Amino acid sequence: DAGITQSPRYKITETGRQVTLMCHQTWSHSYMFWYRQDLGHGLRLIYYSAAADITDKGEVPDGYVVSRSKTENFPLTLESATRSQTSVYFCASSESRDGEAFFGQGTRLTVV
Amino acid sequence: AQSVTQPDIHITVSEGASLELRCNYSYGATPYLFWYVQSPGQGLQLLLKYFSGDTLVQGIKGFEAEFKRSQSSFNLRKPSVHWSDAAEYFCAVGGTGNQFYFGTGTSLTVIP
Numbered sequence: 001d002a003g004i005t006q007s008p009r010y011k012i013t014e015t016g017r018q019v020t021l022m023c024h025q026t027w028s029h030s031y032m033f034w035y036r037q038d039l040g041h042g043l044r045l046i047y048y049s050a051a052a053d054i055t056d057k058g059e060v061p062d063g064y065v066v067s068r069s070k071t072e073n074f075p076l077t078l079e080s081a082t083r084s085q086t087s088v089y090f091c092a093s094s095e096s097r098d099g100e101a102f103f104g105q106g107t108r109l110t111v112v
Numbered sequence: 113a114q115s116v117t118q119p120d121i122h123i124t125v126s127e128g129a130s131l132e133l134r135c136n137y138s139y140g141a142t143p144y145l146f147w148y149v150q151s152p153g154q155g156l157q158l159l160l161k162y163f164s165g166d167t168l169v170q171g172i173k174g175f176e177a178e179f180k181r182s183q184s185s186f187n188l189r190k191p192s193v194h195w196s197d198a199a200e201y202f203c204a205v206g207g208t209g210n211q212f213y214f215g216t217g218t219s220l221t222v223i224p
Contacts, residue, residue, distance in 0.1 A: 033212075042118075042202060042216035043156075058211060090155060100146070101212060103155035 003027075006091050006104035013081050013111055021076045021107050023091030031094040032074040033058075033101065034066065036087040043090065049074055081111045114139050116205050118215035125193050126223050133188040133218050135203030145186040146204040146212070147177055156202060162186065173197070198222045 004025040013019045023032065030051050035043040045058030047066040055066050063085060065077045074093075078085055088108050092101040117136045125131055137143055144163050148156040160171025167179040177188045186203060203215040 035214075040216060042116075043204075043214040045211055045213075048211060092156075100158045100161060101156075103148075103157075105153075105155050 004091060004093050004102055004104045006089075006107050009105060009107060011107060011109045013078075013109070015082060015111055016080050019078045019081055019109070021078075021089055021091075021109070023074045023076070023104060025072055025074075025091075025093040025102075027093060027095070027102070028071055029093035029095050029102075030071070031096070031101075032068065033092040033094070034064075034074065034076045035090045035092065036060065036085075037090060037106070038087050046076065046089075078109075081109075083111050085109065086111045114205060114211075114213045116203050116213050116215035118201075118203055118218050120218045121216070122219045122221070124221040124223060127195050128192050131188075131190045131193045131197070131220070133201050133203075133220070135186045135188065135215060136184050137186065137203070137205045137213075138184065139205050144206045145177075145179060146206070147171065147175070147186070147188045148202045148204060148214075149173075150200040150202065150217075152199070159188070159201075193220075193222055195222045195224065 007022045033048045034046040037043050044060045049055045049068045052071045088106050090106050091104040094101045115138045146161045147159040150156045159175050160169050162169045162179045170176050201218045204212045206212040
């Protein structure tokens with residue numbers, strides 16, 4: 001199906017484990033973004049990518065790693081999960097850097 | 113630094129009443145402004161956007177917003193609220209950079 005999909009939708013992991021959140025878009029949008037959503041903070045940008053093999057830090061990048069070997073995929077990895085990384089994570093894509101962003105359904109991650 | 117302020121954390125309105133959600137931004141250049149809506153358990157959907165031109169923009173679902181440069185505001189309005197409008201609303205600002213900055217959101221409750 002066309003669109004932007006995130007997997008898994010829900011994930012529980014233990015402190016210290018590595019976990020990867022997947023994001024896939026079918027529009028061939030150049031720009032992709034990862035946000036985390038926390039109560040009282042709204043959405044905060046973790047990382048973004050302007051094209052394949054080009055990534056850059058956002059507002060809260062510490063503890064996260066991204067890659068973009070293909071235009072359509074933008075996985076987010078928590079190298080060693082901490083409880084403070086319990087959050088809802090949203091992936092988004094955009095055709096241009098100033099255009100409308102299309103969001104996935106989100107991944108609810110709980111770190112115990 | 114770029115930022116977005118949504119001063120109202122939560123608003124309750126009666127069905128059929130008018131609605132105004134406030135958004136103030138701080139941005140060094142001409143901003144691109146957006147309003148997104150998030151229904152429970154869902155991703156964000158674009159309601160409307162302002163890039164340039166007419167400062168009153170129309171969006172989906174009967175929403176409109178007015179850009180006021182002198183007040184650094186981009187308030188969202190709807191003349192008559194429907195129960196299905198209950199959701200979380202986010203204002204965002206973007207521009208020549210690659211990032212969008214989101215406000216912390218306003219939660220809207222609609223009472224019969």
